[in-house]
Amino acid sequence: MEIYKAVICPKCNGQGSEPGSKIETCPTCKGKGTITKNRRVGFFSFSNTETCSTCRGLGKKPEKVCSRCGGDGKVNDKVKLQARIPSGIMDGQIIKLSGQGEAASLGGQPGDLYLTIHVKPHSYLKRRGDDLYYDLFIHIAQAALGDKIEIPVLDGKVELKIPAGIDSGEVIRLKGKGMPRFGGRGRGDMMIKVNVRTPKKMSKKGRKLMEELREEL
Numbered sequence: 001m002e003i004y005k006a007v008i009c010p011k012c013n014g015q016g017s018e019p020g021s022k023i024e025t026c027p028t029c030k031g032k033g034t035i036t037k038n039r040r041v042g043f044f045s046f047s048n049t050e051t052c053s054t055c056r057g058l059g060k061k062p063e064k065v066c067s068r069c070g071g072d073g074k075v076n077d078k079v080k081l082q083a084r085i086p087s088g089i090m091d092g093q094i095i096k097l098s099g100q101g102e103a104a105s106l107g108g109q110p111g112d113l114y115l116t117i118h119v120k121p122h123s124y125l126k127r128r129g130d131d132l133y134y135d136l137f138i139h140i141a142q143a144a145l146g147d148k149i150e151i152p153v154l155d156g157k158v159e160l161k162i163p164a165g166i167d168s169g170e171v172i173r174l175k176g177k178g179m180p181r182f183g184g185r186g187r188g189d190m191m192i193k194v195n196v197r198t199p200k201k202m203s204k205k206g207r208k209l210m211e212e213l214r215e216e217l
């Protein structure tokens with residue numbers, strides 16, 4: 001994936017100084033990194049210590065700041081990253097990539113990158129936990145006589161045996177053909193929900209056979 005984030009400045013290598021320029025002691029804080037301000041109110045004296053804004057508390061500063069990053073030591077750039085997505089991951093789970101977040105100023109520790117995973121819905125498989133659900137449509141003769149039908153599963157196809165006399169709404173369970181279990185062993189199941197379709201248009205012959213069947217039943 002490509003993301004836009006702060007990276008270590010390639011010109012100064014995160015130092016914040018123009019390459020070749022001398023590093024001098026900060027003239028504002030005289031190298032202490034902090035500035036103490038004293039204030040008198042009547043008999044009382046207050047002192048307040050703050051981080052030096054000239055050198056950002058480092059006590060030294062370059063003679064010339066880096067022209068690319070303006071002395072930050074970091075710049076924003078588009079970065080290509082790779083992350084391994086574990087099998088069986090669920091929608092909403094978060095992957096942490098340590099140290100892959102934004103670069104810190106002037107050589108500090110980089111942050112972490114958190115990826116929230118969203119699983120796109122599949123065109124015909126529904127997921128519930130580790131199980132997958134599939135709607136199978138058969139016609140009445142297949143339901144009455146039984147059949148063998150090739151159906152798609154995650155890793156190819158399997159031949160599904162439809163038992164004779166199955167009803168619409170019955171579910172056939174294919175053990176171990178569901179999603180891999182996240183962080184565990186084995187896989188969930190695939191549930192095939194049988195839907196019996198009644199023909200809407202029939203040929204003359206089809207009608208005749210149906211009429212015979214009606215008398216028979």
Ligand SMILES: [Zn+2]
Binds near residue numbers: 067073
């Ligand atoms: Zn720089």
Ligand SMILES: [Zn+2]
Binds near residue numbers: 030
């Ligand atoms: Zn300073």
